[in-house]
Amino acid sequence: MKPTWKVKLWRYTIIGIVGFYLLLPLYSMMDFSTKPFAFFQKGRTLDAWKVIPSQPDLAIAVFRSLITAVIVMFLILVLIVPTVVWVHLKLPKLKRLVELICLIPLAIPAIVIVVGIAPLYRWISINITESPISLSLVYSMLILPYTYRALSAALDAADIHTLAEAARTLGASTTRMMAGVIMPTLRTGILNGSFIAIALVLGEFTISNLLNYKTFQVVIAQIGRTSGNVAVAVSLASILFVLILLLAIPQKKRQKEVLDVDVA
Amino acid sequence: MKFSKLAKVAVVATVSVALVVPTLTSATAASKFATATSASQAGGIAGLAAECKKEGQLNVIALPHYWANYGDMIEGFKKKYGVKVDEADPEGSSQDEIDAANRLKGTNRSPDVFDIGLAVAAKYLGTGTFAPYKVRNWQNNLGSAEVPSAEYTPNYTGTMTIGYDGSLGTITKLDDLMKPVFKGKVTINGDPQGSSAGLNSIFMVNLALGGTLDDISPAVAWFKKLKAVGNYINVNPTQATIASGQTPVVMDNGYISAGIAKEFAKAGKTWKMFTPASLGSTYNSAISAWAPHPACARLWMEYTLGEEGAGIWAVGGATPTLWIWMVKTKRAPAAGLAAIGKSKVAPLKATSDQSTKAREYLKTAWAAAVGTN
């Protein structure tokens, strides 16, 4: 079905307007960070950017944050996805409760969440490890709202009951059904959830700062203390870094028809 | 999208290694250093320095580099004693410092030393939060006798001032700020209900208007007028907003303005200061009762509250509490004298009762005066 020119026009207009709105502030940051800030400089300069590679703490912080992101994704796949699917399939009465639980991390500002989890992390720091990687546990709670919503939306639209029943009728075990039939339907939801998880781990500042863990964003903020231009430059650099990281994740070509099963 | 078993094992292995590697080193501080109330009990400065080298690190918190020249202070300490300094939460408030210490009690990341305002210091006096410690120069420090237990020691005083971009003209009296050239440009550093610089700005304006520190309604009325003509804005001034020209007029501590003036000079611009009335605030140094590095903490106190530290603070525009003694005994370094002079007159300071009264008044009056829609 070829899109009509009307649809195409709508498409380009929307993408144009929203895209412009989102990209404009980023461009302004680039503009500000390259402004001359010493009187002997005329015109644009990359001096603010040159400060970044010389920081020793940065590499370690990036490494640790990346490992934290991996753990968070692992927890999503192993804990959250099965639970969401299970609740949708077998325990519809619990849906509202689980949805409420998954909204709570958003309802409370991060500065208050710290008040609640600080005793837990004190215990973890003294008895298990002082490494910032332990933050992965609270981060996996923080992404609950986004991941749940993405998965739940995918499940709602995909008529999971019919698929499950069809799979069972054809003799699939529960595991096979989950892995082979339901997961592919959720592919976009899981992928988006993982993207958000990585972006959150690498972008989270408040909790790690208040618990004095040296994560990526905390180190970035420290680098930015020298001057305003450097602060903007490192912020933009951290955005670009995460962006490139996400784009580097290999992704199978998205198929428009997920399942060619006529179950209607 | 299936995680193969091998991948799962690999992840677990990596995680275990990554968790173990930066694990806490056992924080068994020699108890003599954790309870020493003066350098003599810890083997003198040399003893402290040796133990600090073994501890290897000092945890500081809420010390922005541009604040009273803390940038140079930290670098100086690092170089002189060869230890690392972990800096946490540079934009934190005094309350944040104590909260962080409580939150991280018993861990290796807890702050070792505090630099806090009087309101917060007085709040925690006698609660076991601070480890009492008398530095060598304790009796020469102005105001330390007010805290005989030496749980905290006054360290430097700043005078509030109005710092502004020189290209806007020259301010000779307070009401110059009402002029149209300052439209949308005047800010104070922080909300007065949360920030001592904000509260002190109100006190300073009050004194300049001829009032006392017991009743700040004249100052609040003045700010209301400033907002009505459109000159006062509710923007938070930061290094970035000052550099970009967003907030070219900032009421803040003199030593902050001095730092801004230095930055501006580098860019070929001028930053001027105008002090309508002399209002000061003194900060205080203290050691955390559960400091993970007690020897380094005490060494830091000796360094900052000693002559070296006083010289560094002076260059940053803050008046150390040791300064009057240093000037009297002719030990004040020339660079410091050039920056702050002999500072014989101590500025007026608000007592904690006056601060409490002001705060109560502001709870309802401030939003009414300068709130947005």
Next chain:
Amino acid sequence: MASTQYQGTGTTTGGAGSRYWRKRSAYLGVVPFFIFTGIFLIYPTYSVITGAFRNEAGEFDTAKIDELLASPIVRKAFYNSLEISFKTAVLGAILGGLFAWALVSGKPGGRFYKITVAISSVLAQFGGVMLTFAFLATFGFNGVVSSIFVKLAPDSFLAQSSWLYTINGLAVVYTFFQIPLMVLVFLPTIENMKPQWREASDSLGGSPLEYWRSVGIPVLTPSFFGAMLLLFVNSFSAYATAATLVNLSDFLTPLQIGNALSSEVGNANPQTAKALSLAMVIVVIIVMALYAQIRRRVSRWESAR
């Protein structure tokens, strides 16, 4: 395997093969989730909320809550927060939803799609100091946009930056992270709309408008409102951006909470912070209940289709 097909059979009295246990055993599947969230989410939330009911000595005391309910400053901040959250939720949901649709109706799996999803992930988390810088660099003094407008239309509001510090200005800033969030959570729904539905509608002679009215919108509505709810809550609890931009702690509820936690001049009162947080959680519960009502109406519509 065969037993899962016959969930309704078995003995009714207790015993391993009974219907009772087979039904209950489904609950085992969610136990790990509840344990994990119990430790890292429920318990911390619980300790914050019960802290709202205690005074400094730790005794049960509702004085703080009563004091806050009576304070006009607290109420004004609350209304401001609700207003800004509502506006940004609606705006973000509409713009983000449209953008998600535009994205999906293009080439599937293309590079543009991937880049957009990646950028959305990053921008959805982009808040606080960075966002403030970005907007000040755009609309602030000497900013990219304001410099242009100073030359073209010096009297317009875009030539200065004071509009940023009002509720509507802050709403524009917040929408910056609301739109990408909407795109991310709504995209899976739109993607699951099968092209067969459109083809069926077309082949039965339906116009595009009829397709959207009878098929498209009813399918999308539950997820759309669910996503809007998420946006609302997200905006409601946003703290860092407002704290960096606006110098007035009474403006929004999260700012009041921040002040109650870290006031330098002695205003710090953890009970206030916890009581205000309790209020925020209650708002979320109420909005969720509203959302549940909407869902119920919509599913009646859905099943009647």
